[in-house]
Every structure is written in structure tokens, then in C-alpha cells.
Amino acid sequence: MKKVLSIILVLALVLSATLIFAGCENTKTESETNVETDVKGGDDKGGEENNGEENTEAADDFKIGFIFLHDENSTYDKNFMDAATAAKEALGLSDDQVIFKANIPETAECYEAAADLVDAGCDIVFADSFGHEDFMIQAAEEFPDVVFAHATGTKAHTEDLPNFYNAFASIYEGRFLVGVAAGLKLNEMIENGVITADQAKIGYVGAYPYAEVKSGYTSFFLGARYVCPSATMEVKFTNSWFDIAAEKETANALIADGCVLMSQHADSEGAPKACEEAGVPDVSYNLDTREWGPNTALISSKINWQPYFEHLVNCVKEGKEIEQDYCYGLAEGSVEILGLNDDVAAAGTAEKLEEVKAQFIAGTLHVFDTDTFTVGGEKLEEYMADVDSDEAFTPDTQVISDGYFHESEFRSAPYFDIDIDGITIK
Amino acid sequence: MNDNVKNQVHEPLIRVRKRYTMRWYKSWAVRVAAVILALLICALVIVLLTGYNPIDVYKAMIEGNFGNARKMWNTFQELAFLLCISLAVTPAFKMRFWNIGAEGQTLIGGLASAACMIYLADKLPLPVYYLVIIAASILAGMIWSLIPAFFKAKFNTNETLFTLMMNYVAMQLVSFCIVYWENPKDSNTVGVINRKTHAGWLPTIADNKYLLNILIVAALTVAMFVYLKYSKHGYEISVVGESENTAKYIGINVKKVIIRTMALSGALCGIAGLLLVAGTDHTINTTTVGGMGFTAIMVSWLAKFNPIVMTLTSFILVFLDRGASEIATRFKLNESMSDMLTGIILFFIIGCEFFINYKINVRKSRKEEK
Numbered sequence: 047m048k049k050v051l052s053i054i055l056v057l058a059l060v061l062s063a064t065l066i067f068a069g070c071e072n073t074k075t076e077s078e079t080n081v082e083t084d085v086k087g088g089d090d091k092g093g094e095e096n097n098g099e100e101n102t103e104a105a106d107d108f109k110i111g112f113i114f115l116h117d118e119n120s121t122y123d124k125n126f127m128d129a130a131t132a133a134k135e136a137l138g139l140s141d142d143q144v145i146f147k148a149n150i151p152e153t154a155e156c157y158e159a160a161a162d163l164v165d166a167g168c169d170i171v172f173a174d175s176f177g178h179e180d181f182m183i184q185a186a187e188e189f190p191d192v193v194f195a196h197a198t199g200t201k202a203h204t205e206d207l208p209n210f211y212n213a214f215a216s217i218y219e220g221r222f223l224v225g226v227a228a229g230l231k232l233n234e235m236i237e238n239g240v241i242t243a244d245q246a247k248i249g250y251v252g253a254y255p256y257a258e259v260k261s262g263y264t265s266f267f268l269g270a271r272y273v274c275p276s277a278t279m280e281v282k283f284t285n286s287w288f289d290i291a292a293e294k295e296t297a298n299a300l301i302a303d304g305c306v307l308m309s310q311h312a313d314s315e316g317a318p319k320a321c322e323e324a325g326v327p328d329v330s331y332n333l334d335t336r337e338w339g340p341n342t343a344l345i346s347s348k349i350n351w352q353p354y355f356e357h358l359v360n361c362v363k364e365g366k367e368i369e370q371d372y373c374y375g376l377a378e379g380s381v382e383i384l385g386l387n388d389d390v391a392a393a394g395t396a397e398k399l400e401e402v403k404a405q406f407i408a409g410t411l412h413v414f415d416t417d418t419f420t421v422g423g424e425k426l427e428e429y430m431a432d433v434d435s436d437e438a439f440t441p442d443t444q445v446i447s448d449g450y451f452h453e454s455e456f457r458s459a460p461y462f463d464i465d466i467d468g469i470t471i472k
Numbered sequence: 473m474n475d476n477v478k479n480q481v482h483e484p485l486i487r488v489r490k491r492y493t494m495r496w497y498k499s500w501a502v503r504v505a506a507v508i509l510a511l512l513i514c515a516l517v518i519v520l521l522t523g524y525n526p527i528d529v530y531k532a533m534i535e536g537n538f539g540n541a542r543k544m545w546n547t548f549q550e551l552a553f554l555l556c557i558s559l560a561v562t563p564a565f566k567m568r569f570w571n572i573g574a575e576g577q578t579l580i581g582g583l584a585s586a587a588c589m590i591y592l593a594d595k596l597p598l599p600v601y602y603l604v605i606i607a608a609s610i611l612a613g614m615i616w617s618l619i620p621a622f623f624k625a626k627f628n629t630n631e632t633l634f635t636l637m638m639n640y641v642a643m644q645l646v647s648f649c650i651v652y653w654e655n656p657k658d659s660n661t662v663g664v665i666n667r668k669t670h671a672g673w674l675p676t677i678a679d680n681k682y683l684l685n686i687l688i689v690a691a692l693t694v695a696m697f698v699y700l701k702y703s704k705h706g707y708e709i710s711v712v713g714e715s716e717n718t719a720k721y722i723g724i725n726v727k728k729v730i731i732r733t734m735a736l737s738g739a740l741c742g743i744a745g746l747l748l749v750a751g752t753d754h755t756i757n758t759t760t761v762g763g764m765g766f767t768a769i770m771v772s773w774l775a776k777f778n779p780i781v782m783t784l785t786s787f788i789l790v791f792l793d794r795g796a797s798e799i800a801t802r803f804k805l806n807e808s809m810s811d812m813l814t815g816i817i818l819f820f821i822i823g824c825e826f827f828i829n830y831k832i833n834v835r836k837s838r839k840e841e842k
Contacts, residue, residue: 117807147801152661153753153760158546165540180664180755200656254660285660435656 109143110359111163113156115175117148120288121333122313126174126197129351136352137359152177160185164192169362172196172355186210193362197351198258200435200459202370211368213354214458216375218265219406220347222413223376223383224329225269226402227345227395228307231327232274234392241306243276249305249326250281251296253312255471259283261453261460262311265413266329267469272418273398279469280305290316301326307344318343327390334385345395346385353379373458377407414451419466426451431461487833499828506824510817517812522805529799536798537791545682547794549752552689553744554786557764558771559689559696559779560740563733564617565769566700566777568713569624573635575765576642577616577738579758581745583646584612586756589665589672589749590653605672605750613742614735616642621734625727639765643758650757664754674751685747692740697779709733741765774821792817 112130114123127146134144145166150159156178163171164185170193173182179199186194186207195211196202202212232246248270252259263281270277282300284292293316297308301324309329310317315338321328322339330346354372361368375381383403386396405411416426430441433456445452445461453462465471515526537547557574564571588605596604620634655663666672677683700706708729711719719726744764749756767789774788775781796810803809 141804145801146804147797149797149800149807151759151762152757153755153762158542161542165542176659177661177663177755177757180667183667184664256659432656439656 106143107167108139108359108363109145109166109168110139110170110172110355111145111160111166111168112147113150113159113163113171113173113178114146114148115150115152115178120313122287123148123174125332125348126351130172130355132352133355133359137356139359150178152181154181156181157184160194161188164189169193170195170358172358174198183207183210193358193368195358195368198459200457203457204434206370211358211370211372212458213372214454214460215349215351215354215380216373216454217347217349217381218261218413218453218460218462219375220349220381220383221262221265222269222272222406223399223402224309224345224347225266225271226273226399227269227386227391228266228309228327228329229270229273229277230392230395230398231344231390232270232277232307235306236274236276245304245306246274246277247303247305247307248277248279249297249300249303249308250279251293251300251308251310251312251317252281252283253287254285255283257463258460259311260464261462262331263309264419264462264464264466264469265453266309267466268413268418271468272402277468281469281471283471284312286312288313290314293317294320297321298324330385336385336387340387340389342390343385343387344390345383345387348382348384350380350382371458373454375406376403412450414453414462416446416449416451419468421464421466423467426464429464431456431463433457433461483835485835487835489831489833491829491831494828502824502828503821506820507817510820513820514813514816517816522803522809524803529803532798532802533791533795536795536802539798543794545680547790548686549682550790550794551783551787552686553748554764554767554771554790555782556689556692556744556747557741557761557768558775558782558786559692560737560744561765561768562696562772562777562779562782563700563706563709564737565772566713567709567730567733569621569730569734570632571617571620571635571734571737572632572766572769573617573620573638574737574741574768575761575763576635576639577613577741578745578748578761578765579639579642579646580616581609581613581742582749582753582756582760583642583649583745584608584742585672585746585749586653586662586665587649589754593666593669593671601672606746609746609750610739610742613740613745614738617734617738617741618731621731625730646756646758646760653756662755662757665756666754672750673754674747681752685751688743688747692743693779693783696740700777700779705729705732770818770822774825788821 112126114126116123118124118127130144130146145163145168147159147163150156152175156173160171160173160182171182171185172195173179174197176198179196179201182194182196182199183201183205186209190209193209193211195213197213199212202210228248235241236243236246248267250263250266252263263279267277267279270279280300280303282296284296286292289312293310293312293314297310297317297320300308301320305326307327307329308317308321309331311331313332315335318328318330318335318338321342326342327344328335328339328342329344332346332348334346335343353374357372358368360366383399402411420426426446428444429446429451431443431445432439432441433443433445443456445456451462454460511530518524518526518529536543538544557578560577561571561574585605585608588608592601592604616638617635620629620631620638623629623634624631650660650662653662654660674684677687700709708719708724711722711724712726712729716726719729745761748760753760771782771786771789774785792814796814797807799805799810799813800807
């Protein structure tokens with residue numbers, strides 16, 4: 047009896063082993079394709095090295111190093127990685143000239159990573175996360191010959207170092223545009239009798255009540271109201287940049303609260319998936335979410351970092367001056383509208399967006415036009431924003447002039463942090 | 473036939489027997505063999521999955537640790553941090569008190585340093601200011617370890633669960649404090665504390681950022697070695713660890729030893745937190761300790777609680793970790809690849825201890841027996 051049992055057990059083991067290996071075989075074909083590209087990369091490397099040896103004087107020993115908070119599994123970091131790879135290809139840089147350091151936390155490890163990149167011969171070091179900034183400044187002070195650039199940071203103009211730069215994009219214009227698409231969708235729903243005009247409530251899942259998020263949802267809302275005057279919006283925060291469960295839950299809560307259209311500023315698939323389940327149209331950020339919500343994903347906006355990376359490299363190579371605060375948008379391709387879903391969007395959306403976009407580029411339309419919103423029932427005539435970060439958060443700069451709020455002009459990172467009428471925060 | 477079976481004791485095919493004596497050189501030969509074997513398996517995995525030359529990959533690992541002076545200093549500093557937390561958990565584990573709360577104890581120590589650095593800057597004379605920061609970190613670590621120790625001694629609660637839960641409480645507390653300290657507002661990061669004034673930053677020795685941490689931990693290592701091996705306390709800890717009843721029988725106050733040892737454990741974690749926050753990072757977030765509180769347990773056990781050997785085991789772990797991230801960077805591989813290699817190497821290193829402690833007997837054929 048025992049023998050029979052042991053034979054069965056052995057057979058089961060062998061079978062499962064075969065299955066596992068069969069599984070490996072499948073993955074192997076995948077990795078084999080990787081091997082091919084990798085090997086190719088290796089060849090390129092060898093080729094470049096040879097070139098370098100041939101003409102040592104004019105040698106292209108330029109290098110750029112990137113510091114990422116997470117790896118490609120985070121949509122936020124993937125956006126930077128893809129842009130860096132695209133820029134590398136567009137500029138014809140070799141594998142050796144671009145160094146990625148992933149999973150660098152917002153601690154002294156960021157300084158170590160930056161110093162390490164300098165040791166590796168980098169001419170530019172770029173970091174992608176807000177909390178990296180102080181450590182980048184520390185490195186910038188120590189290595190004055192290297193250019194340090196930092197996304198989403200706020201301190202370049204106050205530190206005023208000759209080699210430390212902030213960058214962002216006028217994403218608020220992109221948000222406004224996708225807001226227009228959302229407003230058109232609301233109009234369509236009103237016309238079709240799905241909702242009444244006063245039911246046009248938008249739900250918004252935000253990460254933190256941080257200026258970047260507030261500026262984002264306010265411009266989105268203003269875009270929607272630009273075409274659908276009866277629109278209102280309700281915002282809820284998850285207090286995390288990436289929390290799939292919380293984002294999904296928050297989205298569901300907003301839908302239950304009567305929101306008929308959703309958008310979000312948090313980095314996971316939580317909200318788009320919740321919207322797909324509930325059949326509520328959703329406007330996304332940073333990536334095309336049609337894969338997650340084929341019937342509900344409406345449109346997205348994102349910052350495309352490729353133009354900035356290319357600009358940075360060209361400036362350093364040609365010895366040109368770099369903007370302390372780089373903030374460009376639609377015209378330069380830094381702000382991108384993507385994933386317009388014709389199955390979901392209202393008719394004529396694409397044409398309308400082109401029209402509004404042209405107005406932005408021409409400078410005839412401003413997102414935060416003070417005629418289009420009120421605060422506490424009154425028009426905003428002036429506003430002192432905390433542009434120069436200090437510990438007491440003292441408002442220091444008059445940002446309203448010529449009838450609009452000048453977002454991202456006094457520094458690249460957003461500073462619009464006003465709660466306007468029409469948006470309820472819960 | 474039946475009689476035959478009755479007369480013979482059935483012997484299983486494979487029998488595992490505890491080994492009590494193995495010469496030190498033999499056991500080290502087993503360990504070295506295990507590492508070599510692990511490296512061979514890793515080489516195979518590297519070739520099969522990536523097609524890279526494994527020698528290049530190993531070279532990258534070494535260069536990632538010792539490629540230049542900065543990397544070398546940084547390696548030793550990382551070693552110091554891990555070793556410091558390992559030293560902290562060692563007396564508790566030697567006493568068979570399963571303290572898996574070093575992560576939280578270190579974090580709370582760091583939180584206390586950060587709080588003092590923020591709130592007391594420019595309010596106290598410099599020496600007092602430093603003393604307060606140091607005392608607060610040590611005290612905070614101690615409190616965090618004394619709470620589970622007290623409940624263990626008084627009510628015999630399960631210390632494994634208790635210390636583990638305390639980690640999450642510490643993390644939540646840090647998140648909570650970040651809300652008050654965040655700079656700029658609502659950004660959820662504290663930023664570098666006193667970046668302009670450097671107030672409360674531990675001093676640097678001879679302009680070297682790493683040396684102070686390394687020296688402090690080196691001193692602690694020697695002290696811990698002496699404490700465990702030559703002091704009465706150290707003896708009591710081993711007796712309690714071997715058998716609580718024996719300890720009671722020979723008149724050791726077990727409760728007192730538990731509480732005293734955990735206080736020491738927590739104090740050392742507090743020092744680790746101090747070195748991390750006031751010495752190096754100058755900021756605090758929930759990932760400040762970065763899992764070292766758990767890795768430390770492995771360091772301590774692998775070294776069989778000998779602080780001097782722990783320098784070696786923590787070196788192995790730091791080496792693997794730093795080497796792994798260098799591989800990821802240089803070969804453009806995902807961190808998962810280097811995690812796999814680290815996993816394989818650790819598997820062999822830990823696995824070989826089995827063969828050092830146990831002997832495997834295979835049943836001999838019956839003819840031979842007769």
C-alpha cells in the first residue's frame with residue numbers, strides 16, 4: 047500500500063516538475079527575445095567604445111544619469127523612463143551614455159546615488175521625485191561642474207545655485223483640455239436625457255491636498271465648465287500617491303454620491319477600473335487607460351518629459367544656458383493629450399480640443415481667467431502665493447495680473463492652491 | 473517472513489541525525505563550498521536568463537561595493553547600520569525572546585531625533601542640544617522595546633506578534649508626524665531638517681561623512697561581544713535562553729533579565745535610529761530603516777549571536793544588496809533579477825548550516841548490516 051502511495055507521489059512530483067519546466071519554456075521564449083535585444087545592446091556598446099577610442103579628442107564621453115523613486119512598475123516612474131529612453135534614441139546616445147538608477151528612496155541614498163552618477167562620469171543628473179530635491183541640492187553644492195535637474199521641485203529659484211534646475215510642464219493646460227472633453231460628454235448626457243443639467247456632477251480622486259493636485263483638478267473643472275456651465279465637482283483625497291484599493295474605494299464612494307463622470311490624480315489603476323465596473327466615464331492622467339476601461343475611459347493628459355530631456359542634453363552639449371525653471375507645454379509637446387476614446391467621447395470632441403488648444407498656443411485663452419471663477423462668491427482680484435518655499439509658508443508673490451492667475455510662471459512647479467466655488471472637498 | 477519483520481527494526485531510507493561536533497575548519501569548508509556552489513548556480517541562471525557573462529556580473533558586484541573610495545565608505549557605512557541593528561536584536565534572541573520589532577524600535581528612535589532636531593533647534597546650548605537628541609532617541613527605542621517586554625514578563629503575552637505590531641504603530645506615528653512637519657505644505661515629505669544651519673546634525677570627523685557612524689558601531693560591537701561573553705548579565709542571558717526553569721532554579725530573576733535585556737536591545741535600536749536620522753539622512757519617512765530591522769535578525773542568527781562574526785555576516789548581506797543594485801544599473805536589468813541572485817546565494821548560505829548541524833544517514837543495504 048505504502049509503495050503504491052509513494053509511486054503516486056513520485057509521479058505527481060515528476061508531473062508537476064514537467065509542468066513547471068514547460069512554464070519556464072514559455073517564459074524562456076520571452077526572455078530569449080530579450081536576450082536578442084540585450085545582445086544587440088552589447089554590440090552597440092562595443093561599437094561605441096571603439097568609436098570612442100578612435101577619436102579621443104572629439105570623444106562623445108557625454109553621459110546623463112537618471113534617479114527614479116521606483117522602477118517601471120510604477121506608472122509615475124515609467125512615464126519618466128519611457129521619455130528618457132525615447133530621448134536617448136532621438137539624440138542617438140549609446141547605452142553607455144545613459145544610466146538609470148531605479149528604486150532610490152527619498153533619503154541620503156539619493157545623494158549617494160547622485161554622487162555615484164557623478165563618479166561614473168555623468169554630465170547631467172536628473173531625479174524624478176519631489177522628496178529627492180534636498181539631496182540633489184546637496185550633491186549640486188558638492189559637484190559644481192555637473193548639472194543637476196529635478197522634476198516637480200520648488201527650490202531652484204530660491205537656492206539660486208548655478209547648476210541646479212527645476213522642471214515641470216504647464217500640465218494645467220492639458221488638464222483644461224481633457225476637462226473640455228469631459229464637459230462635452232456631460233452636455234451629451236444632458237441632451238440625451240440621461241441626466242438633468244443640475245445633475246452634472248464630476249467626481250475627482252486626488253492624492254493629497256497639495257498644490258500640484260489642486261491646480262490639476264481646478265483646471266480640469268474649469269475646462270469642463272467652459273463648455274458645460276452647470277457642472278459641479280466633488281473631490282476626495284486618498285492621502286497616498288499610489289494605493290490601488292483606496293483609489294478604487296474612493297471612486298466608488300464618489301459614484302455612490304451621484305457623480306456621473308470621474309477623473310483622478312493618483313497613480314494606480316484603482317479609479318479607472320472602478321469606473322469601468324460602474325459604467326461611469328473616466329478621464330485619466332499620465333497614461334492611456336483604454337485597456338482597463340474600454341467602455342468608459344474617455345481621454346487622458348500627461349506630461350511628456352522627452353522634450354525636456356532633449357533640451358537639457360542639447361543645452362549642456364552646446365554650452366547654452368538652461369532655464370532655472372523649465373515649464374513648457376502644448377506647443378513644445380511637453381503636455382500631451384492621449385487616448386481619446388471615440389466610443390465614449392461626445393461627437394466633435396477632437397475638433398473642439400484642437401480649437402481650444404490653438405487658443406492656448408496663441409495665448410488668447412488662459413486657464414485661470416479670473417472672470418471664469420469665484421472664491422467665496424467673489425471675483426479674485428489679487429492673490430499672494432507661496433512661491434518661495436519657506437518653513438512658515440509665507441505668501442510672497444502677487445500671481446494675479448492682467449485678469450488671470452499666472453500658474454507656473456514664477457516657478458515651474460504649480461502653486462495654485464485656492465478652493466474655488468463649485469468644487470466641494472470632502 | 474513475519475518473524476523476520478518483527479525482529480528487525482524498520483530503518484527509513486534517509487535519517488537525519490544531529491551532529492554535535494564538527495571541527496571549525498570542516499564547517500568552514502562546508503560554508504565556502506556552499507558559497508562556491510551558489511555562485512555557480514547563479515552563473516547558470518545569469519547565462520540562461522540574460523546571456524551576460526557571469527564573470528562580468530560578479531565583477532560588477534565587487535565594483536558596486538568597492539569601485540571607488542566613496543563606494544567603499546558607503547559600503548562600510550551600510551554595514552555599520554545593519555550591524556548596529558543586528559547587535560541590538562542579538563541579546564534578545566540569545567535569550568530566546570523573539571524580538572522582530574527592531575524595525576519599529578529603530579524608526580521610533582529616528583523619529584525622536586527628528587523631533588528634537590526640529591523643535592529644539594536654537595533653543596538650547598549646543599552640548600545640551602546634542603545630549604537631548606541622543607538621550608531622546610535612546611529613550612524612544614527603549615520605550616518601544618519595553619512595552620512588549622513588560623507584557624511578556626507580566627502576562628506572558630506573545631512577544632513575536634507584539635513586537636511585530638509595534639513596527640506598524642511606529643510607522644503610523646511617523647506618517648502622522650510628517651503631516652505636522654511636512655515642508656512644503658501638503659507635500660507629504662519632511663525634507664532635509666535644518667538644511668541651512670545643520671543644527672542637530674551629528675558632527676563629521678575629518679570631513680568624512682561616514683567615519684563617525686562606522687567608529688561608533690565598531691565600539692558597540694566590541695562592547696557587545698564583551699558584555700555577552702564576559703559579564704554576569706551575558707551569562708544570565710544565555711541561561712534564560714537555554715532554559716527558563718534552570719534560570720529560575722539557580723536564582724536568576726527571569727522577568728528582570730527579560731526587561732533589562734529588551735531595554736538594552738531597544739536602546740541600541742535607538743542609537744541606530746539616531747545615526748540614521750541625525751547622522752546621515754537628516755530627514756524622516758516611513759522607509760528610513762528600509763527593512764534593516766528584519767535583515768538584522770538573519771545577520772544575528774547566521775553569526776550564532778557572536779558580534780564579531782556578525783561583522784562578517786552583515787558584510788555578506790550588504791555586499792549582496794549593493795552588488796545587486798549595481799547589476800541592475802549596469803546591465804539594465806530589473807531589480808528582480810538581482811533579488812533572484814541574492815535569494816539563491818542566501819538559500820545556500822543558510823542551507824549549508826543544516827549540513828553543519830545535522831548528519832544525513834542513508835540506510836545501508838541489509839547484507840552489509842549482517
